[in-house]
Amino acid sequence: MKTGKGISIRRFLPILVITAFFLLQGAAGDTKVYVTNSGKKYHRENCASLRRSKVEVSLLDVVKSGYSPCTSCKPPVLDEGEAQAVAEQSQAGFYRVNIVALERSAAADPERMLGAEVISHVDGDTVRVRIPNPPEGVGTLETIRLIGVDTPETVHPRREVEFFGREASDFTKRELLGKQVRLAFDWDTRDKYGRLLVYIYTADGNCHNAALIREGYGHAYTRFTFQFMDEFRALEEEARREKRGLWGDR
Numbered sequence: 001m002k003t004g005k006g007i008s009i010r011r012f013l014p015i016l017v018i019t020a021f022f023l024l025q026g027a028a029g030d031t032k033v034y035v036t037n038s039g040k041k042y043h044r045e046n047c048a049s050l051r052r053s054k055v056e057v058s059l060l061d062v063v064k065s066g067y068s069p070c071t072s073c074k075p076p077v078l079d080e081g082e083a084q085a086v087a088e089q090s091q092a093g094f095y096r097v098n099i100v101a102l103e104r105s106a107a108a109d110p111e112r113m114l115g116a117e118v119i120s121h122v123d124g125d126t127v128r129v130r131i132p133n134p135p136e137g138v139g140t141l142e143t144i145r146l147i148g149v150d151t152p153e154t155v156h157p158r159r160e161v162e163f164f165g166r167e168a169s170d171f172t173k174r175e176l177l178g179k180q181v182r183l184a185f186d187w188d189t190r191d192k193y194g195r196l197l198v199y200i201y202t203a204d205g206n207c208h209n210a211a212l213i214r215e216g217y218g219h220a221y222t223r224f225t226f227q228f229m230d231e232f233r234a235l236e237e238e239a240r241r242e243k244r245g246l247w248g249d250r
């Protein structure tokens with residue numbers, strides 16, 4: 001292989017990316033604070049409000065998600081510049097759901113979510129969408145990975161992971177393909193493959209991610225933290241108990 005300019009740029013690129021990342025993140029990206037599953041305040045690690053549930057998140061993410069500091073434990077706050085950057089970003093259409101919005105669809109505000117049309121279907125938990133008015137950092141055409149749910153593979157050679165993959169894939173196709181949907185975000189905007197991480201809300205106000213788990217088309221995917229983790233786990237328990245879909249007799 002020939003060496004040339006391409007190589008030296010490539011050698012520098014990771015350093016540039018990492019530097020840019022840290023400049024953008026600032027200190028707040030590293031500062032950890034804690035939230036509960038139902039509140040809209042964030043806390044220090046030892047706050048009494050965290051008795052029932054406790055999720056560790058970065059200060060930057062929590063502020064982006066609309067949480068405010070607890071008045072009793074007085075956790076750290078963003079400095080002025082960081083706060084301003086968050087305010088500018090949040091105008092850009094990144095509607096982030098909060099915990100009250102899952103089952104009570106009236107509390108999830110579809111008007112504030114990003115409108116999209118599902119243009120093709122990959123499998124149970126992955127689709128392609130067209131976004132007519134994408135905010136900065138989002139393209140007009142995006143591949144979407146649903147947050148917090150994993151459906152059985154339809155292409156994987158191992159038989160046990162294939163079970164019910166076809167049904168899960170068909171369910172998503174039937175519910176979403178060609179439909180107008182609304183997209184809501186959580187802590188992370190993209191996964192390591194560059195796919196947008198979202199909750200998809202259908203026109204009837206239902207969260208498709210939750211529906212997949214509730215109907216037994218997939219299990220709660222809890223490797224990465226998201227705000228509905230406990231709710232999705234509970235939905236999976238319910239589906240297992242009722243032997244729905246994936247959890248039924250083979």
Ligand SMILES: [Zn+2]
Nearest residue numbers: 043047070073
């Ligand atoms: Zn507190």
